[in-house]
Amino acid sequence: MADEHSPSGTRWIWNVFWLLLIVTGVEVALGIIKPTVLLHEVAGTSILNLIFIGLTLVKAGYIVQYFMHLKYEDSTFRSSIYLPVLILIPYLTFITLFEGVKVFGY
Amino acid sequence: MKAEYGKMMMWYFLISDALTFSGFLTAYGFMRFANEKTWPIAEDVFTHFPGISGEQPLLYVALMTFILIMSSVTMVLAVNAGHERKQGAVGWWMIATIVGGFIFLGSQAWEWYHFIIGDKGAIELADGRVLKVADAETGEVLSLSQLVHGEAGHASNHSETFTMTEVQQAFIANDEVVLQSPGKGHEQLSRSESVAALGSAEVVQGANMKRNEYGQKQFANFFFFITGFHGFHVFSGVILNIIVFYNVLLGTYERRKSYLMVEKVGLYWHFVDLVWVFVFTFFYLV
Numbered sequence: 001m002a003d004e005h006s007p008s009g010t011r012w013i014w015n016v017f018w019l020l021l022i023v024t025g026v027e028v029a030l031g032i033i034k035p036t037v038l039l040h041e042v043a044g045t046s047i048l049n050l051i052f053i054g055l056t057l058v059k060a061g062y063i064v065q066y067f068m069h070l071k072y073e074d075s076t077f078r079s080s081i082y083l084p085v086l087i088l089i090p091y092l093t094f095i096t097l098f099e100g101v102k103v104f105g106y
Numbered sequence: 107m108k109a110e111y112g113k114m115m116m117w118y119f120l121i122s123d124a125l126t127f128s129g130f131l132t133a134y135g136f137m138r139f140a141n142e143k144t145w146p147i148a149e150d151v152f153t154h155f156p157g158i159s160g161e162q163p164l165l166y167v168a169l170m171t172f173i174l175i176m177s178s179v180t181m182v183l184a185v186n187a188g189h190e191r192k193q194g195a196v197g198w199w200m201i202a203t204i205v206g207g208f209i210f211l212g213s214q215a216w217e218w219y220h221f222i223i224g225d226k227g228a229i230e231l232a233d234g235r236v237l238k239v240a241d242a243e244t245g246e247v248l249s250l251s252q253l254v255h256g257e258a259g260h261a262s263n264h265s266e267t268f269t270m271t272e273v274q275q276a277f278i279a280n281d282e283v284v285l286q287s288p289g290k291g292h293e294q295l296s297r298s299e300s301v302a303a304l305g306s307a308e309v310v311q312g313a314n315m316k317r318n319e320y321g322q323k324q325f326a327n328f329f330f331f332i333t334g335f336h337g338f339h340v341f342s343g344v345i346l347n348i349i350v351f352y353n354v355l356l357g358t359y360e361r362r363k364s365y366l367m368v369e370k371v372g373l374y375w376h377f378v379d380l381v382w383v384f385v386f387t388f389f390y391l392v
Binding site: 027066 | 124135163175178181372377379380383386392
């Protein structure tokens, strides 16, 4: 809905802040400890790296939706921003990384 | 689309900027995957923290991330105060955001400085491979200072420079050291191969666009380019924030009865934070 308004007050801002801080803290802790269980290889990389990428997307989602207010914008406007980014970037990533692996094997 | 024109255009600019940054980061991923065995491991490269000795991987970038998230929060608070038309509060939160931006830029300068002067030093072979001096048994990397001065050496070279003759003599005198790849797996040359390779090798200390002691040449180039381009975004963000802050003081937005400009600049500032979240993961963490 276009008319949905952002929450009032500043409490929600600090909630998002704590979330971002805790997620970053978890990433750093995992990066320093590197638990051996998580170094197992899955889909060409370690489980740990997949966790890092997942947590990064969570952080990005919160920044875009709440800090950049996109959650409360008009739905057409929202799609015009999400669609190009969510289609082109994974596509580019897929192509370049697969090519990189091929070049390494070559 | 029920979005104000300026805000909409700011968003479309940010989309194109996001695509530019994803181009850089995927290019980095390409080079890294294409040189998987020899690509430097970021946590072996960025190990210093001001005021704490020893190796502290990730801690400094974590601090930089915290600074940027914090300044993003003060920016949202400024936008929020703008919605409530509180001129004073907007001004104070803008100051906090600007200060956060400067602290981040300063931190980045510190990191660049340490990256450029170098840490442990390395040997570049005639074929272009850059290798570290390491203990043959444990694989622990020795700094050139530790190699040449023995016990009296520092774990980091600081600003001391070494000649190839010094390094070669010290290397031959110490039976326990070999040359080791800085990349994943830390492959070692045998003792005899290492000694033979030193004959036509050069010392590499620090980093520039042509060569660096961390390994692959492109690693330093990507570091300078990606963090530099991001740092330039932070810098322009700070400038925009200062302009908006000045207008808040002048009461420009009070006269317009709208703080929409604070919101637009806020979008840009959050985007800078957003990009850093990705740079943090794909440059330092993964």
